[in-house]
Amino acid sequence: MKNPWLWYLGFLGIQLDLRLELKKRETIKTKIKEYRKELKITQEELAEAVDVTRQTIIALEQGKYNPSLILAYKVTKALKREHIEDVFEIENEDLNS
Amino acid sequence: MKNPWLWYLGFLGIQLDLRLELKKRETIKTKIKEYRKELKITQEELAEAVDVTRQTIIALEQGKYNPSLILAYKVTKALKREHIEDVFEIENEDLNS
DNA sequence: ATATAATGTAAGAAATACATTACATCATAT
C-alpha cells in the first residue's frame, strides 16, 4: 500500500463495514429479561419452557438475532404476554436488515 | 434383508420418518394470500415491499417455513394488519417443531 | 470466605431461512 489515497479509501471501507455490521447485529430490542425477572424464572427455565438452549435465550435477551416467528411466539406465551410485539420491539431501524 | 421382522421394523421407521417430516415442514397457516388479494397486489409487489424475493413470498403463502420475526412483521405491515398473529396463525401443533 | 446458582462469552457444527436462476403452468386479454 504505497498510495495514501488508496489506503484512505480502504480505511473508509472498513468504517462502513463496521457500521453495517453494527446495523445488522444491533437492535431488536426485547423485554424478555424484564418480563422473565417479573416472573422470577431463570434463563434455564425459560429455555426449557420454549424448548431451546440457554444460549439461545441469552442471545435473544441481548438482541443478538432475529428469532424465528414460532420461537418469538413461544417466548411471548411463556412470558404470559398477549402479543409478540409486547415482547419484541421491532422498529423501523431494523427494517432494512 | 432376510428376516421379515427386521424388514417390517424398517418399514415402520420409514413411516415415522415421513410423519416427522410432514410435521416439521407442514403448517404455519397464514392469511397472506387472502389479504394480498384483498389489496389487489401481486406476489411480486408484496415481495418488493418487504424486500425479499417472490420465491420467499410463495413459500410463506404455502406455509413452507417459519419466517424470521422481522420478515413476519414487515409482511404484516405491508398487508395493513395490526398484529402479526392476524396474519400468521401459530397453533399448538407447531409448537413442537 | 467459600460453595453454589445464575449469567455471560466463545467457537465450531448443524439446521434452515432466504436468494438465485431457470423453467412450467394457469388465467386473462386481445
Add this chain to the structure above:
DNA sequence: ATATGATGTAATGTATTTCTTACATTATAT
C-alpha cells in the same frame, strides 16, 4: 389461438439461526 402476466416448482448456493461444549464471571446463600 396465442401472447402476456401471475403463480408454481425445482435445484443449488449463501447467510443466519440454533445447538453443542466448555469455560469465565457475577450474585447469592451459608
